Amino acid sequence: MINVVWLKRDVRIHDHGPLNHASTSEIPFIVLYVYEKCQLLQPSVHGSHIHVINEGLADLDSRLSDSSHPLIDKPLRTLTVCYSTVLEVLKSIHSKFTIRELLAHEETGHYASYQRDRRVRAWCKSAGVKMREFNQTGVTRRLGDRDDFSKLLNAFMTKPQHPTAGTNFKNKIIGVGLGLPGQCKSLLEPKSLAEIPLENRADRDSRQVGGETEALRILETFLQSRGRNYSRGISSPNSSWESCSRLSIYLSWGHISVRFVVQALRRKQAEVKALKSSGVHMDECWGRSLGAFQSRLHWRSHFMQKLESEPLLEKKDLCPAYQHLRRGSGEFNLQYYEAWKSGRTGYPFLDACMRCLQIHGWLNFRMRAMVVSFATYNLWLDWKKIAPHLARLFLDFEPGIHYPQLQIQSGTTGINAMRVYNVTKQGKDQDPRGIFIRKYVTELRDVKDEFVHEPWKMTRKDMARCNVQVGSSDRGALFRGLVEEDQASDTIHECYPAPIVNEQESAKDAKDKIAAVRNMTSTKREARAVFEKHGSRKGTSDFKKMKGDGKVKRDKSKEKGQEREKGQKSIHSFAVKNKEKGQKASMGVFSTKENEGDKTWSCSTCTFNNTKPQAPVCEICGTLRENNLNT
Ligand SMILES: Cc1cc2nc3c(=O)[nH]c(=O)nc-3n(C[C@H](O)[C@H](O)[C@H](O)COP(=O)(O)OP(=O)(O)OC[C@H]3O[C@@H](n4cnc5c(N)ncnc54)[C@H](O)[C@@H]3O)c2cc1C
Missing domain, CATH: 3.40.50.620 (HUPs)
Structure with missing residues (x-):
């Protein structure tokens, strides 16, 4: 035995x-x-x-x-x-x-x-x-x-x-030489695993190293020093490299347990609190950062629970009303997909993110959300078609986070607000001097700061000066002309594509299509069912009040397709009301702020800084807005 x-x-x-x-x-x-x-x-x-x-x-x-x-x-x-x-x-x-x-x-x-x-x-x-x-x-x-x-x-x-x-149990382990089917003497390299297509077997050029020893070290450096800047460093791809915990690959492959991390975090929080109350000066950043990190660890289980409760989430949309979107005949544009995949869309910040992933297999959350938003809104690609490529790119691929996030970012869950990132604006906000762009989109390394986010705005002379040709596959054409004009350049360097779509127009088209589905009565009914099963219950008392008693019940009248009673609140009616009031639909998390002033609210579940004062639920995690603890 x-x-x-x-x-x-x-x-x-x-x-x-x-x-x-x-x-x-x-x-x-x-x-x-x-x-x-x-x-x-x-x-x-x-x-x-x-x-x-x-x-x-x-x-x-x-x-x-x-x-x-x-x-x-x-x-x-x-x-x-x-x-x-x-x-x-x-x-x-x-x-x-x-x-x-x-x-x-x-x-x-x-x-x-x-x-x-x-x-x-x-x-x-x-x-x-x-x-x-x-x-x-x-x-x-x-x-x-x-x-x-x-x-x-x-x-x-x-x-x-x-x-x-x-150590005393180690002699109880039976191991080598049991003659089992396919038993290996040593670990197998991907090159000997015939099931993986050849093109997917290579390693990344520069990636995090796996293993429990490394996981423990990374956790320690985070809680000792790096974590201090977590809150303010997680959004930019430059600072997130160090400020994020970088624990995802270890959590995903189980080289460290999430409970081990949470308990280490709680000890650190207690230490910070004790030092503070004993009069030692503590940087305010620590408390805020540790709280924000704690929320992310909570999200991890929150999202994984969705896949656990809905094992087919990888294959179907959480809210059935959106199933047909982006899946009409001829809607999948292979050329767009290839450009997005290879980081050649003509939008430098987006392209830098895709190329960064190819090299390192990691990006911070905001940038991941942005690359999905661009693919699914601006390029109108089906999230199911981009999911495998991103899964391969992410060294920390975790199905329970990956599929729910893909659906949120492409707007098909029914319970999360539409978030369309403006990639050029994100670049200007998160990488104002183009450091990240120049690192990965090397064609643009000599482009001046003022054009690095929008190289298509350069004149032909500007392009010649920084040795890049934007928007033509004929490397020689531009330079031949210019050399004649002012002898400015006798060397022909690299080409970078012109934007493959108009960012504003494509975003507007996509939002209109999603909104048309979202505003249908039948969609609202389905979205409500999704919320009941998967929505966060922070602010639970309100949720229960909304239901009229202490227990969540399915709304049978809605299931039969009847209209909502007057005054009854719905997750969706709020969003629609905003539009009815003539508020401009969001172009992305930042543009909303510009439209609506500074009335932001930080979600008590996930700490996300919501920029829509009227939004019924948190844009990120779906927590009810009403009486949200941090409002
Ligand atoms: C489209 C998309 C796909 C994603 N796919 C994955 C994936 O396959 N695997 C994965 O681990 N993360 C995924 N994420 C979430 C997030 O981007 C990464 O967890 C994070 O960037 C990992 O870096 P970190 O460990 O330094 O994160 P930190 O910010 O330090 O967070 C600590 C941990 O909290 C969890 N976490 C952080 N953000 C989220 C989130 N938004 N949702 C759920 N859990 C979160 C992760 O386990 C992470 O390791 C995805 C996000 C998006 C938008």
Whole structure:
């Protein structure tokens, strides 16, 4: 008899329920990782993900074998790693040893992993193997609605972590040479994983390194010093590099647990508070930044809960009313898609973001939202078509955040306000001197500050002076003319495209199309159902009041298509009312502020600074506006 610890997105030693459980049991166990063929076939998989996974496995192998050096290309010492399907491997182990317990973490993954888990559970049942799954994200299985979500999440985060297994259990691990299907002697490079298309197997040029050791180090530097600037540094791609925690890849691949991070954060918050009350001068930034970081960690579980409750979210729109949008025949413009993908849209700030992702696999939140907004509004591309490419680009790909965010940013959830980012304005705000642009869009490195965000405004002479030709594929044409004119240049350098769409017009068209769907009575009804199931319940008392009693109920009259009663509030009626009052529709989070003055309100759930005084819900997380704690 043996136990099996099945590793998925949980490759670490700290706060690891399955490892702890196995190590305190009297029988031996296998620590198993499978390069699963059915998962590797998913279009979201990229070689860089495999490298990060391998770095995590090598780190764990060295921790479990008491060695100080993670060895990626050397024989494995404690882990059992196979290249197969998990069911085949489990069946083989069972036939050789008889598995008593299969120990794993619950996974809120894409649909293929959801189905795989169901198959494994069914097999365990039929084979008499007890399967035990541990929670590691704070997400609750089979949660009907969001009424108790925050309470449950808080309880989970407050619970003591699983003890880190001591060294005495290590001789209980059975590992190498078991003769299992596809068993590997060492970790596999992406190049030997035939399921991943060739073009997706390469690594990123410069990316974060995976593994628990690195995760702990990054957390420490953040809480010791970098985190101080979190609040004011997260929006610009220049400052976010250091100011953001940069923990996402470790959280996504399970090299650190979210509870470990939350509890470390709480200790830091207590330390800051204690120092302050003992009279030590504390920089105000710390308190604000730690609070904002705490909110982001809350969002993590908040968004993952959506996918947990709606496993098909990767494939369908949260609000069915939007299903047909961007999916008409001929609506997908391949040329636009390719330009967006390769960072050649003619909008320098946008192109810099896409090229930055190709090199590093990371961008801050605002820039991610912006690249999706540009693709789905300005280029009118279907979010489902851009999702796999972004998933491959993001080193921290986490399905439970990725798909809900894609839907929010493309305006199809029914419960979030439309947010169309003006990429040129964002560039001017977040990268005023074009430092980020010049770093990635090297064609523009010699362009003067005044044109770096709008190079198409340069005259032909300006272009010649900074050795770039904007808007023509004929490199020679411009310069031939100019050389004759003023002999200004005898060298021909690089080309940069002219903008592929008119930013203002394309945004307006897209917003009109979305608004037409949003304003339909049937859409409002569907959006309400989405809110009941997935909307944040911060400001819960108002939500309950709105419903007339303490419990959220489905509005049957609306389901039958009847009109809303007079005076009854709806998430959507507010948004429509704004327009009726003649308020200008938002061009993006910043332009709204200009239109409506400085009446911003900071959301008590997610701390986002909302710029629409009349907005019924927070633009980011959907929390009800009424009596929002920070209003
Ligand atoms: C279209 C889109 C897709 C995204 N896809 C992913 C993804 O696949 N994986 C991923 O980890 N994040 C994703 N994000 C959220 C966010 O951009 C990243 O979590 C963040 O940039 C990671 O950097 P960080 O760890 O330094 O973040 P920090 O700002 O330091 O935040 C700490 C942690 O909080 C969580 N977090 C932060 N912002 C969000 C958010 N908006 N929603 C949910 N959780 C959040 C993350 O786990 C993050 O690691 C996406 C955002 C957008 C707009």
